[in-house]
Amino acid sequence: MEVPLRSSGQGDSLLSAKRRAHERVTAAARVGASNPARRLGKPAPRWHAVAEVAIRIMALSVIAAVLLIFAFVAKEALPLLFSKSIHQEVTLGKMFTAQAWPGYDSAEHIWQPVSEIPKYGIWPLILGTLKVSIVAMLVAVPLGVGAAVYVSQYASRRTREIVKPMIELLAGVPSVVLGFFALMVMASWFQSLLGLESRLNALVAGVALSFAVVPLIFTISEEALGAVPRSYIEASTALGAARWQTIVRVLVPAASPGIAAAVALGLGRAVGETMIVLMASGNAAITSASFVESVRTLSATIAAELAEVVFGGAHYTVLFFLGTVLFVTTFVINFLGDYAIGRMKKRLGVAA
């Protein structure tokens, strides 16, 4: 094999001398790696080759995991489309359209899978998920982005070194603990403060959910704000802009794809989060516009009902369908979020 030890870098500047030395090292290394005859020392044991293959397989298995998750969740939901016996109880069309149930005056969307006539109207669940997520985002976005602006722009180094680990600690609080706190403590506060009829409702669940979302939004936004080149800030300051004008008109717009990604990933988390809403939302599948009534979300429905269903039955199939809906929704949201991050990195010239 030809090794271009001398062919590169004929220039005599210091820089090119350095580069030449560097290239020599990597070229020599390449020879060692690919040509066993010229390698020094003991030959590598055979299991190294096996391990290298194993590493490759492991990396590929991450892709396989995502595909398998989708395949196995969707597979269990598939009978909803094709099984005749399940169609006697429920079809996809019936889930999404209002049905004239006996005992009701008009056609309605109702989720009542465990009753004499099982009713699988999905809209109350989607509505519940939306209500809780909207509350969570309304609380979490200002808090998360606001804290990110403060920490990255105003806080002293010392403050930053205290605040950031604290927020990481908040991210580490298990969601079941947040759910517990919402159920036992927050629900009572909200009820006595606002005089609510139902203790557990979309508002309580949404606010508790926001505690899980804030650290995520904070971390990504803070990183995005930190990635804005100093020259942007210097240029703005040189033009006579005040600090707040620089932040509001230059810094935040420049970091906006990153902040958008933070919001998207936060929304993905809010839509899919289970234990908090399971414990704090009241779990009643009510169709109403009110945010202080109990709601039932897609995720909580799966968690609450799957343990008691017959394997392979209509209810089981429908719950896996809800899982598929959740998977696809969060997949799309996260994908858009990652896309936004990638675009921002490209735009600001930051290496990925």
Next chain:
Amino acid sequence: MSIPTANSFVRRRRSRLGDIALVVATGAATVLVLAVLAIIVIDVVRGGSQRLSWTFLSMAPSEGMTAGGVFPAIFGTVAMVILMTVAVVPAGVATAVYLHEYADAGSRLTRAIRIAVNNLAGVPSIVFGLFGLGFFVRFVGAGVDRAFFGGEKVFGQPALVWAALTMAVLTVPVVIVATEEALRSVPRELREASLALGATKFQTVLNVVLPQATPGILTGTILAISRGAGEVAPILFTGAAYYLPSLNWHPSSQFLHLGYHVYVLATQSPDVDASKPLLYSTVLVLLAVTFVLNFSAFVVRSRMRHRFTGAGT
């Protein structure tokens, strides 16, 4: 330079007001977020510390979960987390090594793996539960039963091993991200020196790069363990039990889990008021465990970050 006019005074005042407003608004957001954490911690410590004792940590729940302790839940959590770690660390480290040391950064495959890692991190935890039930319990478990147990139900039902593996799939992005960060911090020169001495790529990774990246791998492992101890939704249908009369190590048995135990005590207890002190103490144990884990991960990571400063890259 110029004589201040009324207009410029107004402008300067407005700009100062704007700065004050922004500092107050964003500072308030920061304080509020920290206050939430503080309030939760204070409430849990106040409600949970009276009942917390050695007996509480070492005894089983009794009298319909209104007395006794949480030992079986600690035991089950530890057993599950050990199994999970055995699965997740090699898988996560191998993937990170592939991504950072072997893969061609721009290739389509690498991009696909990265997208997969990111999306795996974003899949709702309850979907992992469905996946664990559909894949591990009903597909792999039932297959194992058919092949080795003559169709008898041993592994084809919710079990410790399936919960651990489900949790491993959920936490693998944590290990990958932490390991990759550590790999990135290992100076290029170390790799080049090793390669120049004639080591193969794998020898370099094994003997030079990975030892330097140990703190990162440790960080990832600790964070994964912390997730595993607290996450409940993935194990709801894959192995967690409401209550078990005896401790069992066997991978095909069900187990009690601290996080799930909190959920059970908070929502399914026959007598919520009577089990409330117990509930608070259980939450305190869980919260203390996750805080200690997260804090130690933080310490390990910040030490690692400081180690190579000045050594290039």
